[in-house]
Amino acid sequence: MTVRVRFSPAPSGSLHVGSARTALFNWLYARHTGGTFLLRIEDTDQSRSTDTSAAGIEDTLTWLGLDWDEPVVRQSQRFAEYRAAAEQLLDEGRAYACSCTPEEIKARNEAAVAAGRSPGYDGHCRELSDAERQQLAAEGRPRTLRFRTPETGASTFVDLVRGEVRVEWSTITDFVILRSDGTPLFFLANAVDDLEMRISHVIRGEDLLDSTHRVLAVRAALSPEPPPQFAHLPLIVGPDRAKLSKRHGAVALEEFRAAGYLPDALRNYLALLGWAPEDGRELLDADELVAAFELSRVTHAAAAFDHEKLDWMNGEWIRRLTLPELEAAALPLARARFGETFDLALLRRALALGQGRATTLGALLDQADFLFIPDDQFRVRPDAWAEVTTDRVDEILAAVEAHLEARDWGEPVDLRGVIEALGLKARQAMPAVYTAIEGRRAGLPVFESIELLGRDRSLQRVRAARAQRA
């Protein structure tokens, strides 16, 4: 069978890590099988302006390395087709017009819950006669189209990751497929689009598992063609096992991008959330992921998003970069921090110095900022001196200043002799030097940093620090 999968994000403007993972698994499956990967923006709610946010999603997917094969489909451009499909279902008796107002439904739902019954549409308009419907229409009441759900039996389908799932129809109430303003709900839009786009597989989050029965019912009513096969991915949760949200830290892919995470790292990490290759490898590039990916190996339980493991993995990917690649990845972030004009050669040297120890590009650039901040604006971080534990700071800085004045700048910087002469261990004395030079107690290796700064700027930093403490 030819695989055609589609990723269908809501046009929210950014890509939540959960959606990104769904996109990735769709893409991996398509690429692994040699199938087609499609992008369809779900915007059946006309009230939103979706073009800008859709462009943002496309940009982020591209950054992640997930390329799609055919022009992007926007559901907002296809309202006429959805309406025609709904009317067809109405004519065939698979759907019926409902004249209940939202207020009435809400009130009856609340009453049902209060009485200990389940919420959901109560079938109020299900069996009205034609005369009654005409009467209601004449009263100017709203008209939505509801899908007529079977009263008996069960809905079953085989989920590609979970196996057979089964729900009694009696627990699924009649649902709206066309709003009173004529726009569709996603049950209908998805069924129509998946049919038209000849979608063969739908891979999406487990939160949609129950709604699949409804999509499948609409699809079956619309066409005798076999429906797509469904696969539901386990959800991604926060450290507290609750739905991953803003209070757990970054959740939008754009935030990770801005913080200096590499697309390779994010793709790699996300792929391992709910899936693992048979051979247990953890560090995999795009090609390796595609080659190893199997839907049957997707796990069933929700996975917690672990920022620390992502950090580790991002560091691994930073270390794999060549210097030109590292520079290319860091440049946009550097511009955002240091402005359009800064010493590019200096940045290159700083990146080379920090590559072996970085977890994110953002943190790396933070550590390098002392090189790019103009000397008259340079300040030691407020809490830095407090973290220096020795009480001989002034002595140390005086000795360092004397050394920097006298030394031969053609030689590599080495302060070890200076520290030893004071009878101090490096562990005791170095934080003071870091603080004076870099403005923070720890950061890029300080000897090399002094060389990057040069004689004048280094001396100026040490003198400023001494003056500040005097």
Add this chain to the structure above:
RNA sequence: GCCCCCAUCGUCUAGUGGCCCAGGACGCCGCCCUUUCAAGGCGGUAACGGGGAUUCGAAUUCCCCUGGGGGCACCA
């Protein structure tokens, strides 16, 4: 309330009846290396939620319980 899904170290996971007194990775702890902190190297800590059943044998199969998550909209 009703329905559905799920359940191995703190976290991501391997494991589909004996190879498992459960393996890897992140984190954590210790040691080494070392110009502070990192990074790196080496080592260590740590789990099959509970109870039944099937079987010569169960992390792996079945049932119940418990726990967690999701769903029940004119959102997607």
